Amino acid sequence: MNWYADFENIVRLNEPMAPKTWFRLGGPARYFIEPRSREELSTVVKRLAENNIPMYLLGGGANLLVRDQGVDGAVISLSHSAFSRVVIDDRMVRVGAGKDVLKLVLELAKTGLAGLECQAGIPGTVGGEIRMNAGGTFGDIGSTVAEVTVMDSFGQVFTRQRDDLVFSYRRSNINAKIILDALFELTPENPDRLAQRVKEIWMYKRNTQPLKDNSAGCIFRNPDGLSAGKLIDEAGLKGSVVGGAEISQHHANFIVARHGASSADVLALMELARKTVRDKTGIELESEVVIW
Ligand SMILES: Cc1cc2nc3c(=O)[nH]c(=O)nc-3n(C[C@H](O)[C@H](O)[C@H](O)COP(=O)(O)OP(=O)(O)OC[C@H]3O[C@@H](n4cnc5c(N)ncnc54)[C@H](O)[C@@H]3O)c2cc1C
Known part of the structure; x- marks a missing residue:
């Protein structure tokens, strides 16, 4: 019997992954699963564990190289609507992990709840952004999180409260395999002022990053007190090309994938940046992008 007996309608075999990532690169997934409820997800997770099949959680694919x-x-993938519900109770907002953050930011601006506008222009889902503690100049997502619901690799659900959560630069201490939802504590704000702030943050992002190209955002983490982009730029690597992959002229910590690029091109360019920066400065660059 197949491990996915009874689940044929939510499991696809050899599913192309490239269209599901912002890089638009990479080969297929052996199994691709879109559960329709927490119960179904829990059963699938248990079956995968019993059959020793490695499990990967896909969000919006914005920080991913396959x-x-x-x-x-x-x-x-938590793409089913069961995983993207938004429930507003005064200033507390519970949001499913599959919710697209850009849509959430716009909905909250209309409602007049502030705190997540710092995520304007950062692509991804609530689950992926919490896992990565996504953010930047204007703040990060972790600072408004009051509670997170997670599922472990045996399909058990737990809740973790703010006191027990640590968010740091592009990291959180949430080790459970799956983030199911998050409770955000937000602040009432005039919707027009909030919409204006969202627009300003989005324009700042658009002016400083190559948002239109295929990429995964910043490819390396900033070393303590330093900028990875500046180190790559000072190493003279802006515009360097391997196959169809290029170190962006706009922002040196972005690798963009041009027509015909492969994941191997991106990995080779990452290695070139790492080696050149190491040879010139002794500093070891660490990937921010998640590689599957
Ligand atoms: C153009 C562009 C600009 C960007 N700018 C920024 C920026 O300014 N600041 C910033 O921080 N990032 C930025 N990024 C990177 C990206 O937006 C963030 O890392 C974001 O958090 C990715 O979320 P995602 O849902 O797409 O996650 P994915 O890329 O799908 O996954 C990333 C990681 O999170 C895990 N994950 C996803 N969903 C879940 C879940 N429900 N439960 C458990 N784990 C999960 C995955 O397994 C993987 O390990 C940018 C990316 C692009 C393409």
């Missing part, structure tokens, strides 16, 4: 050979395991 290798050309694809993913030899099961990729789970």
